[in-house]
Amino acid sequence: MSYDLVLLPSGAAASPAEVDAYLTAQDGRQAAEAVTEVAAELDRRNAALPEVDAFLGAPAADGVLGGALFVSTPYDAIGHTRNLLFELGTPRGYAVWDPQLAWLADPAGAVAAAVTHGGAGEFPYLTKELVDAWIPELGQPGPYLIAETGDQVYIQTYRHPDGHYDLEYREGSADKHFAATCGDARIVADLIWGWATGDRSGFETLDWRQLTF
Template identity: 25%
Template structure:
């Protein structure tokens, strides 16, 4: 089993219908060399991490060769390699590219602020009310939420599932690369909300409100 992800450059935000049409165009497009600089940079970094499929079918995450055009890359990913999809989405955001999942119809426009939580809730560019409401729905079962922009994010985990002390929240943030991942435990949902709302508005002063410890992976 495999699934596709497609990445390309677009000068403006893309709707789901536009992304679907573009994906079908790519399926019929003639392959060629990448010429768009942002897509070329994406492709170089992608294949440095996960090389093109040659003959190592057992260990490669690719179900077939990558489909490359002047300004797009379509990737057939084998289903056991979900971590590759996460890498692709983060990499596309970092290079300012649209990413499209044709299986779900989900579009990831670059620079978009996305809120997701353990209960399946998802919102793009959420306003303050949406963020506050979603955070107040955290519970023992809906115990995790993340607010991300590209490859930077702030996330929270509640209670034992997150390894937090009883009655506390595990608050984490990451600034791009995995070696810039930090955590603190906070006793109040108000502290969590402050961090999430500040991240949403590009206000970095919230970071000085907490004592962080660096996490190594």
């Protein structure tokens, strides 16, 4: 079995229904130069690897559809392939759509960060839409999310089986490392996004304690 990922222009859609409408409208349209270039580079990199290490389930060039690019990848190469789509697509103004999880990673309005999703791997930026989708669904085997924007500058959360969250943030030094707990996924998502955008106005909703080690 394979896993599908899709590149589409940033801003072309903001919901699963809009993604479907955009992709349907691409049928029969001339291939866009940007996705043609990305497909060629994916095929080049894939061909340079031993067959056992291949990350494409089918030639990427076959997945070009108008302004979109459909990429098929083995399950054990999902993270690698998605990272390549970010690497090649983001500078060209493209978003990454995951149709299995209905996640749209669009660089428009994103905050650059080293993001680790415990169940899905690494992402190069954070958006409000992704945070809102991720936080309520965190679960085993990796029910955590970390967003780091600098050396020892990060926010992270862990969702417990009963649904409550541990939340921590650190601003670069041990005396600026705080923790709290919260039972509301929406509050956690809002605080993570607020932290990423420099808005701390909502932090007073929780009882923070300084961490000491």
